[in-house]
Amino acid sequence: MTNKILYVLGIAALAILVWNIYTIARLPEETRQGEVFKIIFFHVPMAITAMIAAAVALIASVGFLLTKNFKFDALAVAVTEVGLAFLAGNLVTGSIWGREIWGIWWAWDARLTSALVCWLLYAGYLMLRRAIEEPTQRATFAAVFSIFAFIDVPIVIFSIKWWRTQHPQPVFWAGGSFPPDWTKHFLWNMLAMALLGAVMIAVRLRQEESQRELDSLRRMAHAL
Amino acid sequence: MQLTQLPMLLAQVTVEDLEREKIFLQHNYEYLSWGLTAAWIILVVYVLMMIGRQNRLKREISSLRAMLEEKK
Amino acid sequence: MQFFRQVFVVAAKDLRAEFRTKEAINASFAFALVILLMFSFAFDIPVETARDISGGLLWIVFAFAGTLVLNRSFARELPNDCLDALIAAPVSGAALYLGKALANYVLVLAVELVSLPVFSIFNNLSVTGQFWELLLVLALGTWGLTVIGTIFSALTVNIRLREVMLPMLTYPILVPALMGAMQLTSALVAGKPIGADNEAWLKMLIGFDVVYTAVSLVLVETVLVG
Numbered sequence: 001m002t003n004k005i006l007y008v009l010g011i012a013a014l015a016i017l018v019w020n021i022y023t024i025a026r027l028p029e030e031t032r033q034g035e036v037f038k039i040i041f042f043h044v045p046m047a048i049t050a051m052i053a054a055a056v057a058l059i060a061s062v063g064f065l066l067t068k069n070f071k072f073d074a075l076a077v078a079v080t081e082v083g084l085a086f087l088a089g090n091l092v093t094g095s096i097w098g099r100e101i102w103g104i105w106w107a108w109d110a111r112l113t114s115a116l117v118c119w120l121l122y123a124g125y126l127m128l129r130r131a132i133e134e135p136t137q138r139a140t141f142a143a144v145f146s147i148f149a150f151i152d153v154p155i156v157i158f159s160i161k162w163w164r165t166q167h168p169q170p171v172f173w174a175g176g177s178f179p180p181d182w183t184k185h186f187l188w189n190m191l192a193m194a195l196l197g198a199v200m201i202a203v204r205l206r207q208e209e210s211q212r213e214l215d216s217l218r219r220m221a222h223a224l
Numbered sequence: 225m226q227l228t229q230l231p232m233l234l235a236q237v238t239v240e241d242l243e244r245e246k247i248f249l250q251h252n253y254e255y256l257s258w259g260l261t262a263a264w265i266i267l268v269v270y271v272l273m274m275i276g277r278q279n280r281l282k283r284e285i286s287s288l289r290a291m292l293e294e295k296k
Numbered sequence: 297m298q299f300f301r302q303v304f305v306v307a308a309k310d311l312r313a314e315f316r317t318k319e320a321i322n323a324s325f326a327f328a329l330v331i332l333l334m335f336s337f338a339f340d341i342p343v344e345t346a347r348d349i350s351g352g353l354l355w356i357v358f359a360f361a362g363t364l365v366l367n368r369s370f371a372r373e374l375p376n377d378c379l380d381a382l383i384a385a386p387v388s389g390a391a392l393y394l395g396k397a398l399a400n401y402v403l404v405l406a407v408e409l410v411s412l413p414v415f416s417i418f419n420n421l422s423v424t425g426q427f428w429e430l431l432l433v434l435a436l437g438t439w440g441l442t443v444i445g446t447i448f449s450a451l452t453v454n455i456r457l458r459e460v461m462l463p464m465l466t467y468p469i470l471v472p473a474l475m476g477a478m479q480l481t482s483a484l485v486a487g488k489p490i491g492a493d494n495e496a497w498l499k500m501l502i503g504f505d506v507v508y509t510a511v512s513l514v515l516v517e518t519v520l521v522g
Contacts, residue, residue: 021260039259046263065518085270092266093259100255120468127464131455141451144515148444148469151511155472155504196267203274210281217288224295 010199016192023185039097041186045193046090047115053083053197054118058150061143073139074208075201076146077129082200084122086193091115114157121149135215302387306395307402313372314403320368321403328361328411336418346419351482354415355474359441361411362404363463366445369400370453379453389517397446397512405438426484433484436501437477443505444469447512450519476501 024038056079064072094112099105106112125145132138314320335353346353373379382392412434416423423430444466452461467474476497483494490498 038256042260042263082270085266089263089266092262096255096259096262100251117468117471124465124468128451128455128461131452131457131461137454140518141455144451144519145465147515148447148508148511151507152469152472155500155507158472158500200270200274203278207274207277207281210278210285214281214285214288217285217292221288221292221295224292 006199006202009195010203013192013196013199016188017196020185020189020192024189039093041189042193043090043093043097044186045190046086046093048190049193049197050083050087050090050118052194053079053086053201054122054150054153057083057122057146061146061150064139064143065147068136070135070139070212073143074205074212076143077126077208078201078204080122080125080146081204082197084119084126085200086197087115087119087122091119111157114153117156118149118153121152125149299388299391302391303395303398306387306392307398310369310372310396310399311402314399320365320372321407324361324364324403324407325410327364328357328407329414331357331360332411332415332418341419343420346421347486348482350415350419350421350423350485351478351480354412354481355437355478357411357415358404358408358438359467359470359474360463361407362438362441362445363466365403365407366400366442366449366466367459367462369396369446369449371449371458374453383520389520390513392520393446393450393512393516396449397442400446401439401442404442405434408434408438421485423485425487426489429490430481430484433477433480433498433501436498436505437473437481439505440473440477440501440508441470443508443512444473447516447519450516473501473504476504 020041024041057076060072060076060079063069064076091112094115095105098107098112125142128145129138129142132141332353335357341349370379373382383389412423415421445462448462448466452458452465455461479497480490480494480501484490488494
């Protein structure tokens with residue numbers, strides 16, 4: 001039953017995203033950057049989804065350390081992995097945009113660098129998990145690392161901001177150049193992206209459950 | 225800007241300028257489509273990875289179950 | 297008081313063990329020398345350029361060489377199950393951690409203080425212009441390096457691929473601290489004082505040290521006992 005709901009939600013999210021490609025293609029060009037500006041409809045929702053994922057990973061990690069409940073551990077892995085995929089999408093779309101507008105694929109600018117460092121930190125989290133066999137130890141160490149990584153994110157962002165900034169400032173708030181009638185489309189895309197992320201996390205959580213079942217079956221097989 | 229200045233400005237625009245602008249706009253479309261494709265590819269690859277893991281888990285669980293049944 | 301005595305005992309024990317074998321510090325210093333040599337012939341740099349990038353070069357060397365010391369910190373306790381004995385001893389995890397961090401701090405700082413004149417000679421650079429300020433930056437940056445390095449040394453001691461995992465996990469976390477230390481070192485070697493334009497980095501370094509020392513002290517018990 002829940003499986004069906006998940007699939008329906010996932011398909012709904014994908015449908016909104018596909019439909020949005022069609023609608024944003026028909027929007028007029030942005031005055032200064034032309035068509036390529038529209039990458040923002042994917043670029044920013046992906047970044048926001050990844051940031052939410054990082055925050056949830058922190059909460060789940062603290063939750064695991066406090067309760068030692070493996071559900072929190074499963075949530076932390078699921079959220080980190082999905083967040084990493086979205087952050088990768090954010091980095092790649094940003095890089096392609098940069099090639100057109102700045103003329104270079106990559107600039108060592110504040111946000112790009114901090115996003116890359118975040119990506120490396122959370123990739124390290126997954127590597128660390130792979131290197132530890134024992135489930136309790138794996139969950140504990142991963143949770144500790146996740147807390148360290150999350151604390152690092154704001155420090156990285158601020159320090160690199162002092163270093164240099166080239167990334168365009170946010171275009172949504174007062175004085176920004178984001179066309180007001182585009183906001184509706186943007187919010188739809190944001191919603192769809194977050195929904196897609198949530199569905200992926202739910203699927204990944206079920207996989208963690210199966211993994212635990214598999215582990216217990218293995219133990220039984222050993223005992224026999 | 226006064227309307228009388230417009231012909232002067234237009235006279236300054238050369239054919240090359242127009243060409244360059246056209247190429248820039250074409251590029252723009254190309255890069256937008258590349259960007260969208262890349263975003264989609266990443267999502268699809270991740271989903272495929274998840275499906276692969278799902279299949280592996282299912283296979284291993286069912287084979288272990290079968291083995292346990294046999295031993296019983 | 298008891299706590300600080302325990303910290304001191306653990307630190308003294310680690311330093312004594314290290315100075316008997318000298319395995320980590322020798323390896324670390326030799327490694328630092330090799331990297332400095334490699335830099336010297338990899339980039340044939342004029343003095344002015346060397347001055348501008350000195351912070352970057354030095355801190356890359358320090359981070360690489362420091363990792364060797366930090367890797368040994370907990371791995372040294374593995375033979376004969378010394379680590380289990382240490383954890384079972386009536387010493388709090390925080391004291392054990394702080395003691396080990398202190399010992400590592402002394403060792404890494406020693407390697408740095410020997411590499412610094414070598415760097416200065418290889419690149420014809422004077423680093424003594426603002427020596428005390430430079431020493432302050434070294435002290436702060438190295439504390440950040442050891443705080444993170446020691447807690448992750450404890451974290452990775454029992455896992456596969458320990459030698460690879462430690463730098464993989466620590467370097468991304470160290471990015472802000474290393475960046476601050478690099479900026480300040482370059483400025484100081486170039487003869488600029490610590491003033492309005494780079495004071496923020498000094499504050500950031502101090503903040504990094506304080507935050508991560510506190511977080512490590514809170515979490516170390518979890519890491520060691522599980």
